Amino acid sequence: MTGEKSIKQQYLDFDEYIRQSEPEKKERAEAWRVAIGLQAVDGLKTSEYLHETARRNIEGEITIDEARELVKEYYIKKTAHNSNDADKEEADRVSSNISKLLQTDAFTYSVAGFAAIHRAIFEGVFKHAGRFRDYDISKKEWVLRNDTVLYGRWQDLRMTIEYDLEQERQFDYTVLNKDQMIEHLAKFVAGLWQIHPFGEGNTRTTAIFTIKYLRSLGFSANNDMFEHYSWYFRNALVRANYRNVREGINAEPLFLVRFFRNLLLGETNELRNRYMIISPPEKWKDATSTPTSTPTSTPTSSAQDLLQTENPLIQNLIKVIGNSQCSIKEMLEGVGLKDRKNFLEYHLVPAISGGYVCLLYPDKPRHPRQRYLLTVKGQMLYQELTKQ
Template sequence: MQPTYSIDNPRLSYQTKLDLWETGFGLQKVDGLEPSAYMIELAQSQAKGDLTYQDVHEEIRRYHAEVSAETQEADLVALRIAELLSRRGFSFSPGTLLSIHKELFQDIFPDEIPVGTFRRTNISKKEYVLGSDSVVYADYTMIEATLDYDFTQEKKFAYQGLTKEEIVAHIQQFISGIWQIHPFREGNTRAVIVFLIQYLREFGFDVDNEPFQKNARFFRDALVLDNAKMLQKNSQPLTQFFENLLLNGQNDLIL
């Protein structure tokens, strides 16, 4: 029998690969991280086809061991985001979110912070956009059940007949809800964004990654405001971000 499937190994253009790298670098700003200048040089070489992702990994590991480990998290997570987004496989399930988290943060966080598994404690975080208050995240005992419910409801949702604006509004609501669960001890926003980009591709959206490259911190703050307590809740910034991301919006993403 002759094979009926082709091996999926897309030959990405220089500009496409560079765009993925810039997305990976931009997402580090969610946590105030910046890549090393050397990592940026290696990214250029990989985008040109001079290095493979494995070559970059080995070289940046050597740099961290011999020169400086100060930017290790930003460098390695950006590399993993670029490589992950260069692949086209996707499955819509909580398991994919777990897999993304594990791939991005394996060997990055201290041993006491679990990677690729749901958190086993309740958490809070002081947010400057809430005057040092915190979003109320899902109780850790309910994470798996809540994710399963949200994913099941999303699978059942009928997008047929909706305008593009209505589709984007619903995806925005779904992703904001997943982020509010905050299933992981650390790394939630970056993992959710990578999942979102993959999900939007599955929809067939032509995703403009520039808002993530330049305004990742705004996106996180917008998620915080969208999930704040009732008197502090403000969904407008998140709506503006999604308009720029998917509807050719030109909103100034400034809080």
């Protein structure tokens, strides 16, 4: 094979699938793009062999499990080695593991589920995959001029994660507007990352957990943000958790909020790593970085598409459900229909597929006390519809 391709070139190779392929190929291509892009978090680059293997999986020539096995065998059988092989192997195997995670819908919102994501990502790479660290850590950060964020004590890791997840589980999004929802989501993810329960791989684990969690809330988070801005995502997490009282520096969530607004609302806030560095040179300063949690950019039409729907039947159903949990019978009465089949086909199923409505018992669709409620995405649209 000829020389290695840059990550940017690999992205460009996937563009054709994203734009024109049938849904299954497009989904597989997006999963690989996110997986490859996240390696930049730790300064890693994937090999051309991984890129070719990913293409074969996208085309449907091999399954994702076969792709993972091929990558594993490639490094076992590789005879010519160089100084970059260890990093390449980590990037390739982790990318194939992440791609498998993103090609499946399974998600467990729990401490065990969080640890399971780490295990699945770093299986065959780290001996401690899926295990919480039993020692304290610190990391020199470029954006902090070699200072470190204070991470969680190893003795408190499980308890702290349990607390954060339970607080989020009980949080009521219905009282927030979309700006407040974005700020809250950014705060939740920043707090989870700050715990840093694993010896290595915390940012990639947090990113995949976040994508999975956002999907469970009704959002499609598998886009360019985690692909092209993974290093920015990490630095934004650092700045959201760093404070230095002696130097008069407070935690700054603005950068992470900008990331999430671009991710979830389709805004075009400028994301530059140099803006986040502590005490930057004058030429690196961001003229718009006055501490605030609400960027001023205006959502584009594509941003509205992420949140809005032109389907009046979905809009009406969202208004009927509102802040309640409704049965099929209650929703039928609310929209003024008697034909259950018609309602399911043209109202409820499209609303669920669009990420606006979810089941109270998603693992048991036929639960006798099944109810339907708005996802966070649905609640955001509900807020917009009730303003009109």
